Amino acid sequence: MEYFAQQVINGLQLGFVYALIALGYTMVYGIVRLINFAHGDVFMIGAFIGFYTIERYHLPLALVFLSAVAGCTVLAVLIEQLAYRPLRHAPKIASLITAIGVSLFLEYFTSLRQVFGPNFYSFPRPFPVVIWEVGGILVTNIQAVILVVTVLCLLFLQFIVFRTKMGRGMRAVSYDYVTAGLMGVNVNRVISFTFGLGAALAGVGGVLYGIAYPQVNTFMGFMPGLKAFTAAVLGGIGNIPGAVLGALIMGQSETMVSAYLSSTYRDGIAFVILILVLLWKPTGILGAPRAEKV
Amino acid sequence: MLLTIEQVNVYYDNLRALQDVSFVVGKGEIVSLIGANGAGKSTILKTISGILTPRSGKILFAGRNLVGIPQHRIVRMGISLVPEGRGIFANMTVLENLEMGAYTRASRQEVAKSIGKVYTLFPRLQERSSQPAGTLSGGEQQMLAIGRAMVARPDLVLLDEPSMGLSPLLVREIFRLIREINEEGTTILLVEQNAFMALSVAHRAYVLEAGSITLSGNASELRNDSKVRAAYLGDVME
Ligand SMILES: Nc1ncnc2c1ncn2[C@@H]1O[C@H](COP(=O)(O)OP(=O)(O)OP(=O)(O)O)[C@@H](O)[C@H]1O
Ligand SMILES: [Mg+2]
Numbered sequence: 001m002e003y004f005a006q007q008v009i010n011g012l013q014l015g016f017v018y019a020l021i022a023l024g025y026t027m028v029y030g031i032v033r034l035i036n037f038a039h040g041d042v043f044m045i046g047a048f049i050g051f052y053t054i055e056r057y058h059l060p061l062a063l064v065f066l067s068a069v070a071g072c073t074v075l076a077v078l079i080e081q082l083a084y085r086p087l088r089h090a091p092k093i094a095s096l097i098t099a100i101g102v103s104l105f106l107e108y109f110t111s112l113r114q115v116f117g118p119n120f121y122s123f124p125r126p127f128p129v130v131i132w133e134v135g136g137i138l139v140t141n142i143q144a145v146i147l148v149v150t151v152l153c154l155l156f157l158q159f160i161v162f163r164t165k166m167g168r169g170m171r172a173v174s175y176d177y178v179t180a181g182l183m184g185v186n187v188n189r190v191i192s193f194t195f196g197l198g199a200a201l202a203g204v205g206g207v208l209y210g211i212a213y214p215q216v217n218t219f220m221g222f223m224p225g226l227k228a229f230t231a232a233v234l235g236g237i238g239n240i241p242g243a244v245l246g247a248l249i250m251g252q253s254e255t256m257v258s259a260y261l262s263s264t265y266r267d268g269i270a271f272v273i274l275i276l277v278l279l280w281k282p283t284g285i286l287g288a289p290r291a292e293k294v
Numbered sequence: 295m296l297l298t299i300e301q302v303n304v305y306y307d308n309l310r311a312l313q314d315v316s317f318v319v320g321k322g323e324i325v326s327l328i329g330a331n332g333a334g335k336s337t338i339l340k341t342i343s344g345i346l347t348p349r350s351g352k353i354l355f356a357g358r359n360l361v362g363i364p365q366h367r368i369v370r371m372g373i374s375l376v377p378e379g380r381g382i383f384a385n386m387t388v389l390e391n392l393e394m395g396a397y398t399r400a401s402r403q404e405v406a407k408s409i410g411k412v413y414t415l416f417p418r419l420q421e422r423s424s425q426p427a428g429t430l431s432g433g434e435q436q437m438l439a440i441g442r443a444m445v446a447r448p449d450l451v452l453l454d455e456p457s458m459g460l461s462p463l464l465v466r467e468i469f470r471l472i473r474e475i476n477e478e479g480t481t482i483l484l485v486e487q488n489a490f491m492a493l494s495v496a497h498r499a500y501v502l503e504a505g506s507i508t509l510s511g512n513a514s515e516l517r518n519d520s521k522v523r524a525a526y527l528g529d530v531m532e
Contacts, residue, residue: 165397168390168393168394168397169397171383171385171386172383172386172394172397175383175384175385175386176381176383178345178377178381179377179381179383180394181344181345181365181366181369182343182345182365182369182374182375182377182381183369183394183395183397183398183442183446184366184369184370184397184398184446185366185397186364186366187365187366
């Protein structure tokens with residue numbers, strides 16, 4: 001029983017990080033109907049920014065997060081403007097292939113020696129680890145940080161989407177961008193903002209991931225990216241609470257599979273879930289079946 | 295003239311949808327564009343509001359050429375389009391839809407005032423203000439679309455087939471409201487297939503055929519024009 005509870009805690013830790021990545025997939029999809037495969041790599045860049053700002057510059061944690069947020073936001077806005085915007089009116093497949101291209105570019109370019117380098121680097125601990133025992137379950141201060149930071153991010157996101165003008169613009173564009181434009185919404189700006197917002201969350205996720213699983217590598221974004229994407233599909237792509245729910249489920253299933261079956265299957269479970277969802281309910285748990293607009 | 299369209303040509307890829315279209319709308323007028331399915335009526339409105347860009351020609355609004363100005367800035371300049379099929383945000387409430395109409399406006403009090411005004415014009419919207427807009431009837435959605443355009447406080451409203459899919463009673467109601475909005479000082483460019491209603495509410499009208507304007511005149515003249523009667527009014531007799 002304690003073992004199970006321990007796994008739930010571990011699964012939560014993973015699920016929260018996936019949630020931060022999944023939100024970017026789902027928001028961008030909601031706005032431009034594009035699966036931004038480069039998103040996992042933006043998360044990787046966030047982790048590396050965390051790595052450098054802690055290791056080299058010894059910045060305080062808040063500034064580490066801010067640097068990752070700033071770096072990832074700028075990167076994602078550039079990617080959107082340079083790579084995706086010119087293809088906005090081209091067939092969907094063009095943007096999809098471009099997204100894969102951008103992803104590979106980020107992975108291989110950054111693995112050059114002159115950039116981040118090809119190796120695995122151990123992520124420095126930004127604070128000493130404290131372990132608490134609560135009723136036989138071990139909880140670390142890392143998990144507490146992940147919980148607090150993620151919840152703050154979700155509240156911030158909730159505020160942006162439902163309480164600001166930009167958020168209203170996002171909801172309108174995601175429903176129907178032509179009509180949104182007729183209301184005076186600057187659709188291009190909303191799209192840039194959405195990419196930036198998603199990337200900011202992924203940047204935070206990257207730093208948290210580095211703290212929790214202290215190793216970075218330029219290909220580290222692939223698997224978490226894929227799992228977060230699965231989480232977004234599972235929750236209902238385009239649906240914000242759905243992405244969080246899907247991510248929590250992904251975190252649990254992965255942890256449970258490695259705890260009770262074998263850690264060999266931990267990545268496989270993501271694919272199994274993805275395939276099952278696509279077969280059984282492609283709109284996901286919370287996604288409303290809605291006619292696709294073209 | 296508030297709006298002057300000069301020699302406008304619009305293409306969809308290689309298909310020419312508008313051919314040297316020229317017409318004017320004066321301040322305070324209701325002008326109707328009538329024409330059959332596919333004549334290019336919606337294309338004209340989309341071009342004025344910046345969704346489509348003409349290949350050649352000018353669109354002057356209060357003296358400024360709108361060609362090349364992005365859609366969201368044209369709204370700020372004072373032109374609101376009520377699109378064909380209404381373009382309601384079905385997932386938002388009635389009130390949120392109205393607030394979307396005020397997206398370009400800064401002052402919350404002013405916006406609240408405008409929304410209040412829309413509610414007096416359309417009391418049914420007020421009763422349903424917190425209802426998801428997708429659950430409104432077709433007529434109510436049309437009222438919402440018009441109300442939402444009014445909240446932006448436009449100088450010129452472009453209406454694309456407001457009578458579409460409505461019962462005769464509702465059509466008359468909508469046209470009464472159009473006249474009311476006009477009497478309060480808003481200029482209206484109205485696109486209709488329901489030529490009879492369009493000609494009864496408008497001051498002037500243009501007839502569009504296969505992308506070109508073929509007839510123009512005062513609405514009352516056109517109503518008695520034999521060609522118009524044959525082509526667009528059928529055998530409607532008063
Ligand atoms: N997106 C598009 N791509 C290609 N052709 C189009 C497109 N939209 C309209 N057309 C064509 O342009 C012409 C004018 O269309 P438009 O929608 O302006 O007609 P309309 O007068 O509004 O007709 P209706 O009364 O049916 O709404 C039609 O021949 C139509 O097929
Ligand atoms: Mg039309």
